[in-house]
Each structure stands twice: as C-alpha cells, then as structure tokens.
Amino acid sequence: MKILLIIPAYNEEKNLPSVLTSLKQNCPQCDILVVDDCSNDGTRKVCKNVNVNVVSLPVNLGIGGAVQTGYKYANYFGYDIAIQVDGDGQHNSEYINELIVKISDGVDLCIGSRFIEKQGFQSTALRRVGINYFSKLIKILSKKLITDPTSGFRACNRKVIECFAKEYPTDYPEPETVVFICKKDFSICEIPVIMNDRAEGKSSITKIKSIYYLIKVSIAIIIASISSNRGVKHE
Amino acid sequence: MNNILQVILICCSIVFFLFIFHMVKIRKLELKYALTWILSSIIFVIIAIFPKIVSFIAEILFIKEPVNALFLIIMFFVIFIIFTLTIALSSVVNKCKTLTQELGILKMQLDNSENNERTDCH
Numbered sequence: 001m002k003i004l005l006i007i008p009a010y011n012e013e014k015n016l017p018s019v020l021t022s023l024k025q026n027c028p029q030c031d032i033l034v035v036d037d038c039s040n041d042g043t044r045k046v047c048k049n050v051n052v053n054v055v056s057l058p059v060n061l062g063i064g065g066a067v068q069t070g071y072k073y074a075n076y077f078g079y080d081i082a083i084q085v086d087g088d089g090q091h092n093s094e095y096i097n098e099l100i101v102k103i104s105d106g107v108d109l110c111i112g113s114r115f116i117e118k119q120g121f122q123s124t125a126l127r128r129v130g131i132n133y134f135s136k137l138i139k140i141l142s143k144k145l146i147t148d149p150t151s152g153f154r155a156c157n158r159k160v161i162e163c164f165a166k167e168y169p170t171d172y173p174e175p176e177t178v179v180f181i182c183k184k185d186f187s188i189c190e191i192p193v194i195m196n197d198r199a200e201g202k203s204s205i206t207k208i209k210s211i212y213y214l215i216k217v218s219i220a221i222i223i224a225s226i227s228s229n230r231g232v233k234h235e
Numbered sequence: 236m237n238n239i240l241q242v243i244l245i246c247c248s249i250v251f252f253l254f255i256f257h258m259v260k261i262r263k264l265e266l267k268y269a270l271t272w273i274l275s276s277i278i279f280v281i282i283a284i285f286p287k288i289v290s291f292i293a294e295i296l297f298i299k300e301p302v303n304a305l306f307l308i309i310m311f312f313v314i315f316i317i318f319t320l321t322i323a324l325s326s327v328v329n330k331c332k333t334l335t336q337e338l339g340i341l342k343m344q345l346d347n348s349e350n351n352e353r354t355d356c357h
Contacts, residue, residue: 035339053347055339061332069336076340170332 003030003100004079006070008063008152009087013042015198019089020050026093027100033073034087037066061170063152068168075165082164083155088198090121091153095193099155108186109156111178112193113148120194130214134175137218141225142182147190149175160186175217179224240302241286248279271319275312282308 005023009016016034023032034047038060047054055069067084074082081103085091095112102110114120115131122128134149152174156164160181169176181188255272258264264272282288282305293304 053343055343057335057339058342059331059335061335065332065336068332069339072336073340 001081001104002077002079003027003081003083004070004074004077005030005032005096006067006074006082006084007032007034007087008037008066008070008084009034009039009043010037010060010063010066011039011041011043012087013039013046015089016043016046016087017050019085019087019093020047020052022093023085023096024050027096030083030096031079033070035066035069037061037063064168064170064173067152067173068164071161071164071168074161079161080158081155082161084152086152090195090198092194092196095153095191096155098191099153102189102191103155103157106187107157107189108160109154109178109181109188111146111148111151111188111190112153112195113146113151113190114193114195115147116190116192117194119192121197126210130210133214134217134221137221138175138179138182141221142179144178144182144188146178146188149178153193153195169220172213172217172220176220176224179221183225241283244279244283248276248283252276252280268319268323271316275316278308278312 005027007016007019007023012019020032020034023030032052034043034052034054036043036047036054036056038057044054044056055073057066057069061069070084071082081100083096083099085093085096091112099110099112114122115128123131131148131150135146138149139145154174163181163184163186164177167180178188252273255264255269255276259266259269259273286301289305289308290301292308293299293301296304296307298304298307
C-alpha cells in the first residue's frame, strides 16, 4: 500500500527539520511530500538537505492550493492513502499509524481531533468558541458530529484523494471539506490526538483575519451543504 | 431631458462605442469580455438619440425625474459589467491555481530526473 504524507509549508524552515525527522522515525513506510508554498526562507533547502521530495509552487496559493497540490500529486502517482500533516510541529507523528489503521478499516476520511479527550494543546478560548460553533453548524447541516472540524491532521483513501484533486477550497479549507465529504456520502471518523503548541512562528490566522475567517467559512459551509451534489453526477 | 445633456450623451456614447470597437480590433480587448461593453454602449447610443425611452421607463416605474431613470439604467449596466468581470476573474484564478500546481509538480519531477541522470553519470 502506497502512503503519502502531505506537508504544506510556508516559511517553516525552523520547524520543518524536527517535523521531518520525527515523521521519518515514526512512519518509515510512508513517502513524504513537502509543498513549499512559495516561501521566502530556506524551506526548500531544509527539505533537500534531508532528502525529502519537495514541490515548490512558483506563486503563493494559500493553504488550500498547497494542500490540493499534494492531493493532485497523490492522484497522479497512485497513492492509496494521503495524510495531511502541518509543517509547524503541531501534529504528533505517533498518531499517523492510527489514522492509517482507520483508513485501512474502510473509513474514507479520518480526522485527528484534539477535543475528544481534551488533552494537550487546546488552542485559545476564543478559538475554541469558534471551533465549537463550526462543529455545531456542521452538526445541524449534515447531521454528523465532528468535534474538531478545523483540524488539518487528517487521512483519506483513494476515493477522497480523487475528489480533492478535482475540487478543493482555496483558503481555510478544513471545515468546508468536512461538509463536502459528508454530502458525497463518504464516511468520516475522528480519533483522539494530542497536539502541541507550535514551536516557532505565528499561526496564519490573526485577530482581524479571524472575523473574515468566521464569515467566509460559515457561508462556505452553508453553500457546500446545499449544493455539492453537482460533483456526484460526474462519477 | 436637457438638450446639453443629450448632446453630451450622444457624443460620449458614440466615442465610447467606437473606442471599444477599436480596442477589440487591435486585439487589446478580448471580444468575449468586450461583449458586455459593446452591448451597453449600443444601448447608451440608442438612449441618447431617443431620450423618450427614458421618459417612458420613468413613467411606468413612477420615477418623477427621467434623469433618475437614466441613472438607474446606467447603474444596471455597471453592475452587470462588474458581475461578468467577477465571473471572468474567478475562472482566471482557478486556471492560474491549476497551472501553478501542475507547474510545481512538473518542476519537481524534472529536478528529480536531472539528479538521477547526474548520479548515473558518476
């Protein structure tokens, strides 16, 4: 079984080396692909040093575009499982094998959630309110309880890879894709994980952006829950 | 409608129409996106020549001043054009995104095959 780890990275030269070493240790059976979203630091060099495949995008696409590049790559090269891991060290590579087991058991998309056992880094109170709100909204619209819809720590199988390669939201994609996947009648599950606080650098979502984030993602979720049956017809 | 306003409108709308036509001819404007401009400029010319149309529209919509009806018509076209622009922009953004992604993957493959060749030579 071919497994790909997709790591979107934007200016993560400080965090990446430790992330890559721990990934190589914990999952030697997986291929690693770093998607360098037009960083202006040594992100690409760091990956080359440890001999990891890196796709360097010529212009900055944002997180959605970068992650989709990974899914397109997985689609082209026939990977059976694609796992998304953040490049900032928030995601613990010990849980990757659990994600793989879940996908092998036949689940289409498996999300690592930090709110099932409520351990480790829980994010700030304000963000938890936001995440909780998205969780409730998704519960109402697609009748699935997803405790951590904003988590970027997720694994999916071949069917979902093909879907994501074709269609993936541009910015702040995570909650929207959850609804999208529910609508397409794929199965979703969550496993409890412990996340770390990021070691270096800042989160991409600042205070002013968070208002935009809230509004944009809410609308995106509502639209996705109403209309995303159009893709099914093509299959 | 005021006579001076009518003369200005006739001149402007004709010049405007000719200008757009010229831009399409020298291929500075893509005809596909210029269509909305051509359509609206033709209608502006017609309105400028027959201002009765505006009075008529004002009457059936219960607008007191015909000039306000004119503004309404112009506003309608402006919104229409801006909207088609947004559609065009969205499609360009999508195409650009796809190209960037494919280019990134392609560059990686090229890099890898070059590296392989180099190690083969040594």
